[in-house]
Every structure is written in C-alpha cells, then in structure tokens.
Amino acid sequence: MRLSRYFMPILKENPKEAEIVSHRLMLRAGMIxxxxxxxxxxxxxxxxILDKVNRIIREEQDRSGAIxxxxxxxxxxxxxQESGRYDDYGKEMLRIKDRQERPLLYGPTxxxxxxxxxxxxxxxxxxxxxxxxxxxxxxxxxIRPRFGTMRSREFLMKDAYSFDLTQQDAIHSYNKMFxxxxxTFARLGLRAIPMRADTGPIGGNxxxxxxxxxxxxxxxxxxxxxxxxxxIPSEDTDFDDIAGLQAIFDKWTSLxxxxxxxxxxxxxxxxxxxxxxxxRGIEVGHIFYFGTKYSEPMGAKVQGPDGKEHPVHMGSYGIxxxxxxxxxxxxxxxxxxxxxxxxxxPFDVVVINMKPGDxxxxxxxxxxxxxxxxxxxxxxxxxxxxRAGTKFATADLIGVPVQVIIGPRSAANGEVEVKDRKTGARxxxxxxxxxxxxxx
Amino acid sequence: MRLSRYFMPILKENPKEAEIVSHRLMLRAGMIxxxxxxxxxxxxxxxxILDKVNRIIREEQDRSGAIxxxxxxxxxxxxxQESGRYDDYGKEMLRIKDRQERPLLYGPTxxxxxxxxxxxxxxxxxxxxxxxxxxxxxxxxxIRPRFGTMRSREFLMKDAYSFDLTQQDAIHSYNKMFxxxxxTFARLGLRAIPMRADTGPIGGNxxxxxxxxxxxxxxxxxxxxxxxxxxIPSEDTDFDDIAGLQAIFDKWTSLxxxxxxxxxxxxxxxxxxxxxxxxRGIEVGHIFYFGTKYSEPMGAKVQGPDGKEHPVHMGSYGIxxxxxxxxxxxxxxxxxxxxxxxxxxPFDVVVINMKPGDxxxxxxxxxxxxxxxxxxxxxxxxxxxxRAGTKFATADLIGVPVQVIIGPRSAANGEVEVKDRKTGARxxxxxxxxxxxxxx
Numbered sequence: 051m052r053l054s055r056y057f058m059p060i061l062k063e064n065p066k067e068a069e070i071v072s073h074r075l076m077l078r079a080g081m082i083x084x085x086x087x088x089x090x091x092x093x094x095x096x097x098x099i100l101d102k103v104n105r106i107i108r109e110e111q112d113r114s115g116a117i118x119x120x121x122x123x124x125x126x127x128x129x130x131q132e133s134g135r136y137d138d139y140g141k142e143m144l145r146i147k148d149r150q151e152r153p154l155l156y157g158p159t160x161x162x163x164x165x166x167x168x169x170x171x172x173x174x175x176x177x178x179x180x181x182x183x184x185x186x187x188x189x190x191x192x193i194r195p196r197f198g199t200m201r202s203r204e205f206l207m208k209d210a211y212s213f214d215l216t217q218q219d220a221i222h223s224y225n226k227m228f229x230x231x232x233x234t235f236a237r238l239g240l241r242a243i244p245m246r247a248d249t250g251p252i253g254g255n256x257x258x259x260x261x262x263x264x265x266x267x268x269x270x271x272x273x274x275x276x277x278x279x280x281x282i283p284s285e286d287t288d289f290d291d292i293a294g295l296q297a298i299f300d301k302w303t304s305l306x307x308x309x310x311x312x313x314x315x316x317x318x319x320x321x322x323x324x325x326x327x328x329x330r331g332i333e334v335g336h337i338f339y340f341g342t343k344y345s346e347p348m349g350a351k352v353q354g355p356d357g358k359e360h361p362v363h364m365g366s367y368g369i370x371x372x373x374x375x376x377x378x379x380x381x382x383x384x385x386x387x388x389x390x391x392x393x394x395x396p397f398d399v400v401v402i403n404m405k406p407g408d409x410x411x412x413x414x415x416x417x418x419x420x421x422x423x424x425x426x427x428x429x430x431x432x433x434x435x436x437r438a439g440t441k442f443a444t445a446d447l448i449g450v451p452v453q454v455i456i457g458p459r460s461a462a463n464g465e466v467e468v469k470d471r472k473t474g475a476r477x478x479x480x481x482x483x484x485x486x487x488x489x490x
Numbered sequence: 491m492r493l494s495r496y497f498m499p500i501l502k503e504n505p506k507e508a509e510i511v512s513h514r515l516m517l518r519a520g521m522i523x524x525x526x527x528x529x530x531x532x533x534x535x536x537x538x539i540l541d542k543v544n545r546i547i548r549e550e551q552d553r554s555g556a557i558x559x560x561x562x563x564x565x566x567x568x569x570x571q572e573s574g575r576y577d578d579y580g581k582e583m584l585r586i587k588d589r590q591e592r593p594l595l596y597g598p599t600x601x602x603x604x605x606x607x608x609x610x611x612x613x614x615x616x617x618x619x620x621x622x623x624x625x626x627x628x629x630x631x632x633i634r635p636r637f638g639t640m641r642s643r644e645f646l647m648k649d650a651y652s653f654d655l656t657q658q659d660a661i662h663s664y665n666k667m668f669x670x671x672x673x674t675f676a677r678l679g680l681r682a683i684p685m686r687a688d689t690g691p692i693g694g695n696x697x698x699x700x701x702x703x704x705x706x707x708x709x710x711x712x713x714x715x716x717x718x719x720x721x722i723p724s725e726d727t728d729f730d731d732i733a734g735l736q737a738i739f740d741k742w743t744s745l746x747x748x749x750x751x752x753x754x755x756x757x758x759x760x761x762x763x764x765x766x767x768x769x770r771g772i773e774v775g776h777i778f779y780f781g782t783k784y785s786e787p788m789g790a791k792v793q794g795p796d797g798k799e800h801p802v803h804m805g806s807y808g809i810x811x812x813x814x815x816x817x818x819x820x821x822x823x824x825x826x827x828x829x830x831x832x833x834x835x836p837f838d839v840v841v842i843n844m845k846p847g848d849x850x851x852x853x854x855x856x857x858x859x860x861x862x863x864x865x866x867x868x869x870x871x872x873x874x875x876x877r878a879g880t881k882f883a884t885a886d887l888i889g890v891p892v893q894v895i896i897g898p899r900s901a902a903n904g905e906v907e908v909k910d911r912k913t914g915a916r917x918x919x920x921x922x923x924x925x926x927x928x929x930x
Binding site: 055056057059080083085086087089090091092093094096097100115117118119120121122123124125126141142144146148149152154156163166167170171172177180182187189191193203204 | 495496497499520523525526527529530531532533534536537540555557558559560561562563564565566581582584586588589592594596603606607610611612620622627629631633643644
C-alpha cells in the first residue's frame with residue numbers, strides 16, 4: 051500500500067477525551083473514529099488489525115472443531131420471553147419497534163437464538179457434540195461507555211455455543227474452548243491467565259475469565275506468578291483426547307488465580323510471598339458451562355441412547371475482538387507509539403523513502419516494495435513528501451514491526467537501514483540482504 | 491470437513507413459504523434460517539458461500555484502489571438531519587431511541603457517515619482521489635420482505651464512496667467502479683449487463699444498475715443481445731489509465747440496455763429483431779455519481795490548487811452479497827439442486843464414502859480427504875451412515891462442483907468415480923489419477 055494513496059489520518063495532538071493509552075494511540079494512529087457515544091468506525095488501519103485478530107480467533111475455533119455461522123444482529127423479543135431474560139436484562143438491552151410495531155432488540159448475546167436454531171434441527175444425540183460460533187456485532191447500552199473500543203456500546207464478539215448430551219461431555223467441550231482460548235491469546239502476543247469466575251445462580255466451578263495483566267485494567271487480580279511461564283498447548287493438540295485436554299485444564303487451574311470478586315485472601319496469603327502476583331487485569335475472554343439453563347425452558351432436547359428425550363447441556367464462550375485490539379496495545383507500546391506483535395501487525399514492513407524524487411531512493415524503495423509484495427508480505431510504502439521527522443514518528447506510532455529506511459546517501463551505495471520497532475536496533479545492509487531477510 | 495461432525499441441516503420437503511427456486515434451495519440445503527420476518531441466520535454452508543462472495547468483492551474493490559474500513563450499523567439521527575434525509579426516508583428507516591432517549595437509526599446506507607468521516611480529516615485536493623468502502627449490515631424495514639435473502643430487511647451491503655475534486659475526476663472514479671463491478675460479477679460466474687438507471691433529481695447519465703438475467707427477476711429488462719458476449723476487462727487492467735477505462739465504459743454502454751423504468755420502446759424497436767433481448771432481470775449492483783449532493787449541505791470541502799475551497803464530487807457504489815448468493819442460484823441450478831460456480835462453491839470437492847466401515851472404502855476416502863486437504867482444497871467428506879440415495883441427493887442439492895464416489899466394488903480395485911455436478915459426466919479412475927486431477 052502506497053501511503054500517498056492510503057487513508058490513515060494521523061493526529062498530531064493527543065486527543066483530550068482519551069483517558070487510557072490504547073484509546074489515545076488508536077485515535078492518534080487513525081485506527082478508529084467515534085461516530086456516536088460508544089459507537090466507532092474502524093478506519094482502514096484499524097480494520098486491517100481487526101481482520102488479523104479475527105482470523106486468528108477463527109483458526110483456533112476451527113481447529114478445536116467449532117463451526118462458524120452468522121446470526122443476525124436483530125432478534126425478536128419473543129425468543130427472550132421464552133428464556134425469561136427479556137424482562138431481566140434491563141436497560142442495557144436496546145429495544146426496538148419495527149414499522150409493524152413488533153418488538154425487536156439488538157442482540158447483546160445469542161444464547162436464545164442459537165438454542166432456537168439447535169432445537170429446530172437437532173433431534174438425536176448422534177449429532178452431538180456440536181459447537182457453533184459466529185463473529186458478529188452486539189449492542190449493549192452501557193450507561194458509561196468509555197476507553198474507546200475497550201468498552202463500547204456497539205462491539206464485535208466471537209461467541210461460541212456448545213451442545214452435549216451429558217454434563218461429562220459438556221466438560222470436554224468446555225476444555226476444548228479453554229485450550230483454544232489459551233492458544234488464541236498466545237498467538238495474539240498476549241499472556242492470558244484463566245481465572246475462576248463467578249457463575250452466579252448456576253453454580254459449578256466451570257466458568258473462567260481470561261485476564262491479561264495491564265496497569266489500566268478495570269479489575270484487580272491475584273495469582274500465582276508461575277502462570278506467566280506455563281507452556282501453551284501446541285498446534286498439534288488432539289482435541290478429541292479427553293484425558294489430554296483435561297490434563298491441560300487441570301494444570302492451568304492448579305495454582306491460585308482470581309479476580310477481586312472471587313478473591314480468597316487466606317488462600318492467596320498461603321502462597322509464598324515471592325510467588326504472589328497482585329496486579330490489574332483486562333478481561334479478554336469469558337467461558338461458561340451453564341447446563342440446561344436455556345435448553346430446559348426452550349425445549350432444546352435430543353433423544354439419548356436410552357430412547358428418552360434429554361435437554362442438552364450447553365456452554366457459551368466469548369471473546370471480544372474490538373476489545374482485544376486495545377488490550378494488545380495496553381500490553382505492547384512505548385512512549386513513541388504502538389508495538390504490534392507480528393501476528394496482528396497491520397503491515398509486516400514499512401518502507402520509508404526519505405527523498406521521493408531522488409533516483410536511487412525511488413529505485414531501491416520501489417524494488418523493495420514490489421519484491422516484498424511478491425513474497426506475499428503486507429508492505430506500507432511511505433512515498434509521501436513529508437519531513438523525515440514526520441515519517442519516523444508515523445512509523446513508530448503505527449507500530450509496524452520492521453521499518454526499512456531508504457535515504458539518498460546510503461541508497462547511492464545500494465544500501466538501506468533496517469530498524470526493529472520493538473528494540474530500536476538499526477542495521478545498514480544491501481537491498482538484497484534486506485530483501486532476503488524480510489521476504490522469508 | 492467431515493459431514494458427521496458438520497452442521498448442515500438438509501430439509502427433505504420443499505418449504506411452503508418459498509416462492510422462488512433460490513429461496514427453496516437455500517432452505518433445503520440448510521444454508522439459511524429465517525429468525526424473524528426478513529431477518530436470517532446464515533448457517534455454516536451458507537456462511538462459507540457468503541465468505542467466498544465477499545472475498546471476490548473485496549479483491550476487486552482493492553484492485554481498483556478502493557480502501558476498506560468498517561463503519562458501525564447504528565448511526566445518530568443528527569447526521570441525517572444535516573443532509574435532510576432523516577425526514578425523507580420514511581418508514582423504511584428503523585428508528586431507535588437509546589437509554590438516554592437519544593435518537594439513533596440502523597443505517598440503511600452510509601452516505602452521511604462517510605461524508606462526516608471525510609470532512610473530519612481531508613482538507614486538501616492532494617489527498618484525492620479517495621474511495622472508501624465497507625461490507626457491513628444494513629437494515630431497511632421493507633413493508634414486504636420476501637424471497638429469502640433476495641429481499642430481506644437485515645442484509646449485507648458492500649458500499650463504496652468516492653471523493654474527487656472535479657466532476658471530470660469523479661467520472662474516472664465512477665469508471666473504476668464500473669470496471670470493478672464487471673470483473674466482480676464475472677468472477678462470481680454471472681453475466682451482468684450494466685443498464686442506465688434513473689438518477690432522480692440529480693440528473694446526468696451516470697447511474698447504472700447491473701442486471702443479471704433470470705426468470706424470477708423482479709424487473710423487466712430490454713437489451714441488445716451482444717452484451718452477452720462482451721469481453722470482461724482483464725485482471726491486468728490499469729485503473730489509473732483514464733482513457734483506457736473510459737473506452738471500456740463506452741463500449742459497455744454503446745448498445746441499448748434499459749430496465750422498464752428507463753425503457754425507450756422506439757429505440758429498442760430500432761434494433762434488428764434478432765438482436766433484441768427482452769427478459770426479466772435481478773439487480774445485483776447499483777452505482778451512482780451524485781456530485782455535491784451531500785458534500786454541499788454537510789460542508790465536505792477541500793482546498794483546490796487554486797487555494798479556494800470546493801465541495802467534493804462524490805459517488806456511491808453498492809453490491810448486496812446476501813442478495814448475490816440467491817441471484818447466483820437463480821442463474822445456476824437444475825432440478826436436483828444448486829450448481830455453484832467453482833469460485834464461490836462452499837467446497838471444491840465432496841468425497842462420498844458409500845460404505846463407511848468397509849476397509850477399502852475407508853482407506854481410499856481418508857487418503858483422498860487428507861491428500862486434497864494438504865493441497866489446500868476445501869473438501870467435504872461424507873462419512874455418514876446415510877443411504878446411498880440420500881448421499882447422492884445431498885451432494886447434488888448442495889451443488890459442490892465435483893463429487894468423488896467411493897463404493898466397495900471399485901475401491902477394492904483402488905478405483906473411484908469422479909462426477910461433474912454440472913454436466914453429470916462420470917468417470918472411473920484410480921485414486922492417484924483422481925488426486926492428480928483434483929489437487930491441481
């Protein structure tokens with residue numbers, strides 16, 4: 051992408067409304083724009099990152115055996131009356147009347163609709179287990195949306211729903227998502243710690259929040275610090291291996307970890323002081339097993355091997371991509387801007403032509419841009435007439451992992467400077483050497 | 491994908507509510523499910539097709555130089571008051587009040603919002619031309635939604651918006667989209683004819699509908715039949731070549747083509763009778779140049795080379811992916827079901843194991859499934875215990891281009907049968923030969 055033809059509106063000043071660093075940097079880098087309170091556009095740079103986050107989420111959902119569909123944003127009120135949540139949900143639910151005065155709502159979540167889909171088609175345990183997910187917009191009319199897309203009203207959510215004949219089977223489905231989430235967050239460059247979460251009236255110990263540590267986190271969290279070094283399940287994990295997944299779950303829940311709501315001070319104090327980790331955290335995922343809470347009232351039943359009908363055991367599993375993007379920034383930035391993990395970087399490389407119009411600068415820049423493009427790299431080519439200082443500041447701000455700086459003096463010798471955004475390390479090398487290193 | 495683990499709820503009976511063939515086939519193949527009037531879920535098979543359609547649309551938008559972003563579904567009423575359309579739009583606009591009683595609406599289109607984004611950031615002609623697009627849900631509260639996703643209330647739209655300093659530049663932007671649309675529909679396996687459309691009070695001759703011919707089309711269309719053989723612009727088309735694009739536009743608008751609204755019977759009758767094409771059509775795209783209609787009232791101005799401020803010349807360009815899917819089916823099916831063009835087929839190949847449990851059937855089927863997967867083919871593997879007739883009917887219904895049938899007798903000889911869904915041609919060959927043919 052040639053920057054001269056791109057739409058990446060960089061803000062020079064720090065926007066006043068931004069209270070946290072990720073919100074500030076997303077606005078400054080031209081990633082998002084607020085359209086109404088808590089409602090955002092994702093500008094082209096932000097959209098690229100969001101797509102990469104979604105792709106990783108999808109790959110790990112698919113790997114675990116979950117199947118993607120797409121439910122609509124608007125739902126009929128009737129469905130929610132069946133489950134009993136229509137009245138419970140309160141003002142966070144955006145209620146709408148259509149031209150026929152029929153009550154609709156903008157889905158804040160999809161348990162009811164997916165249960166309705168399930169009961170319409172699935173009648174036998176032979177079609178289980180089943181896990182269906184979608185990545186779709188939700189709306190929650192928060193009284194105080196804030197922190198940009200970290201807590202917005204219209205937001206994107208990946209929500210998966212599992213269906214099983216028995217509680218035991220449902221625990222295996224739960225463990226699949228538990229492992230998929232560990233892998234997802236790790237691939238996004240995050241270290242997420244699963245923490246036991248409040249399950250409310252349903253009970254059981256099968257609800258976990260995945261929390262990443264960040265100074266600006268909304269909740270206080272307490273955990274054993276060994277979690278930071280736990281091994282992430284490999285991409286060869288066999289999701290059908292019931293005992294294997296259970297072992298991963300057991301290991302990742304063997305040490306103390308809790309949000310303030312679930313905190314047990316005595317248990318935490320029993321950990322040697324040097325192993326205690328007390329910090330602030332951002333919730334980036336939440337998984338639940340909730341048994342027959344929806345299948346029972348909504349009549350989602352299957353015939354079991356015993357010939358009788360059984361309400362299915364369900365779980366739901368949420369990740370918010372539009373919240374993950376700022377969460378990644380909270381975890382990875384410096385005073386000059388964002389530092390994207392390679393897996394979600396909007397571009398792999400930014401090629402900075404220091405003097406467009408200079409024959410050598412243009413030639414080397416164009417060659418590198420074309421060559422890396424052929425090698426399937428996403429390249430941003432800064433071919434603008436901006437001052438050197440502006441170009442450097444922009445490249446640092448938007449956080450592309452590798453910068454290649456092409457100035458007239460070194461270009462005349464066929465050389466370019468390669469800079470690592472994270473470490474700041476710079477190295478001068480020939481164009482060929484740069485191409486070989488970066489095209490790999 | 492193993493069918494035994496997939497969610498593809500096939501209906502055996504023809505659903506009564508479906509009036510047209512695409513709606514019937516989409517329901518029978520388990521592609522969609524109606525959730526409320528005119529509001530649909532895309533079940534996994536449908537979602538796969540929708541994704542492939544979206545990918546082709548994106549590739550052609552990107553190729554033409556348009557830049558993707560993502561605007562939200564909900565918009566503030568204020569924006570629409572600025573353009574004057576808030577009151578004009580009538581009951582098709584879904585109007586909402588949030589918990590603070592602020593008026594919102596579910597966007598039926600995005601001219602206002604994109605103009606607002608533009609005016610917030612772009613101040614100089616040096617940043618033009620610019621074309622921004624998104625693929626996002628829209629809602630239009632049609633009084634009579636029908637024909638499944640062909641005319642639904644919540645639907646997906648790709649809408650692009652171009653910004654130029656002058657009318658002349660805007661015509662070039664218009665031509666870019668004109669060519670991108672020709673390429674997009676051709677890649678989707680459709681022959682779309684651009685027809686001059688009513689531009690309403692704006693005037694000018696720069697609005698075209700892209701119409702495909704189908705018996706169930708909502709509108710009557712009249713055209714010269716040579717359009718059917720016109721050459722589609724190649725993927726090497728230079729979108730910066732002003733004269734080149736104009737020549738393509740001129741050629742594709744040189745012959746008579748009009749919907750009934752714009753029909754000129756005298757002009758049509760002047761065509762030799764053997765060259766006249768009178769048929770029914772489905773609108774699959776619509777492009778407009780509308781000058782300063784929004785930029786003027788909303789103050790979207792740039793400084794020109796003359797140092798003065800000029801309202802920008804705009805165009806908008808829409809394609810409905812959720813309507814394209816049924817349109818493709820209308821154009822490509824037979825009495826047994828859907829016949830997907832390869833470019834949008836949900837799977838490239840379906841491997842039908844006629845006798846799971848039979849050693850040779852299982853071995854050949856698994857080998858082929860694994861081998862084609864390694865070659866990056868999307869394969870559906872029918873490993874179910876269904877009867878032969880059910881398996882064949884399902885494969886035909888869902889329209890995967892190639893079927894590989896693996897029965898016990900031929901499998902014992904290391905042979906499989908390859909069937910072309912479209913022609914019905916069958917050929918027996920060794921597993922290796924099938925692999926070589928299909929993995930390419």
